[in-house]
Amino acid sequence: MFGVKAGSCLIVVALSISVVACNRQQIARRLDFNQDVQPILASRCFSCHGPDPEMRKAGLRLDLAEWAMKKRDGHRDAIVPGHPEKSELVKRIESKDPHYLMPQTAQDEAKPMSAYEIAILREWIKQGAVYRPHWAFEAPIRPAIPHNTGGDPWVKNPIDGFILAKLEKEGLQPSPETDKPTMSILSTGCLPSLPSANSARAIGSTTPDTLILTACIMTTAGTFGPTATT
Numbered sequence: 001m002f003g004v005k006a007g008s009c010l011i012v013v014a015l016s017i018s019v020v021a022c023n024r025q026q027i028a029r030r031l032d033f034n035q036d037v038q039p040i041l042a043s044r045c046f047s048c049h050g051p052d053p054e055m056r057k058a059g060l061r062l063d064l065a066e067w068a069m070k071k072r073d074g075h076r077d078a079i080v081p082g083h084p085e086k087s088e089l090v091k092r093i094e095s096k097d098p099h100y101l102m103p104q105t106a107q108d109e110a111k112p113m114s115a116y117e118i119a120i121l122r123e124w125i126k127q128g129a130v131y132r133p134h135w136a137f138e139a140p141i142r143p144a145i146p147h148n149t150g151g152d153p154w155v156k157n158p159i160d161g162f163i164l165a166k167l168e169k170e171g172l173q174p175s176p177e178t179d180k181p182t183m184s185i186l187s188t189g190c191l192p193s194l195p196s197a198n199s200a201r202a203i204g205s206t207t208p209d210t211l212i213l214t215a216c217i218m219t220t221a222g223t224f225g226p227t228a229t230t
């Protein structure tokens with residue numbers, strides 16, 4: 001009898017572990033601090049663990065690496081690079097206990113993050129919790145062009161290469177190319193400054209050169225955005 005009970009208990013334990021594993025979102029790419037991590041920390045944590053010493057809670061500051069990883073007497077390590085399971089930060093954001101869970105509201109109420117946000121912070125710590133300075137202070141690095149011209153016929157210049165790569169990532173197909181008259185109407189609507197009837201006449205020939213010329217005239221005229229056209 002005991003054996004049966006022990007057996008059923010084991011099954012229950014095994015099931016609950018698999019449920020936890022299924023609920024956890026996986027991120028399978030190299031994360032970029034500025035693009036992926038900083039926006040989450042800034043919107044979710046900095047109000048209480050950011051630069052403002054008046055508002056800071058538990059002496060924990062998460063916006064600078066040296067502070068976030070500093071040993072604090074009587075406190076567990078918030079971030080242990082490479083070890084999400086040893087990091088108090090991860091325990092706090094994954095906790096099911098509303099008194100322990102982070103982030104909180106100013107009224108001390110639990111305010112859980114999305115599964116995606118939790119997975120990003122966990123994965124970032126797993127990848128070494130690398131902080132980077134604001135992108136404006138970093139030397140730009142030219143990225144590899146994902147699709148070169150001469151490969152996919154849709155790609156006519158390097159910018160198309162990046163667009164196609166993003167479409168593929170989202171599982172989308174490029175739309176068919178718009179005909180020239182529609183394109184002229186769209187461009188006059190977006191960049192008004194010439195009266196639309198005049199611009200339609202001006203680009204009546206709808207050759208690519210005329211289109212580019214019209215767009216140039218409109219942008220250099222100094223007006224931007226969808227204001228009223230006559």
Ligand code: HEC
Binds near residue numbers: 041046088104105106
């Ligand atoms: C509205 C305020 C508030 C926000 C927002 C907030 N926290 Fe906290 N946090 C606290 C308070 C208060 C404590 C101390 C009480 C406690 O330990 O629960 C704390 C404690 C912690 C601790 C334990 C610190 C220690 O060493 O004792 C960690 C880790 C932590 N927060 C992580 C986070 C993370 C990560 C976020 C964002 C996802 C976050 N917190 C957002 C208020 C906040």
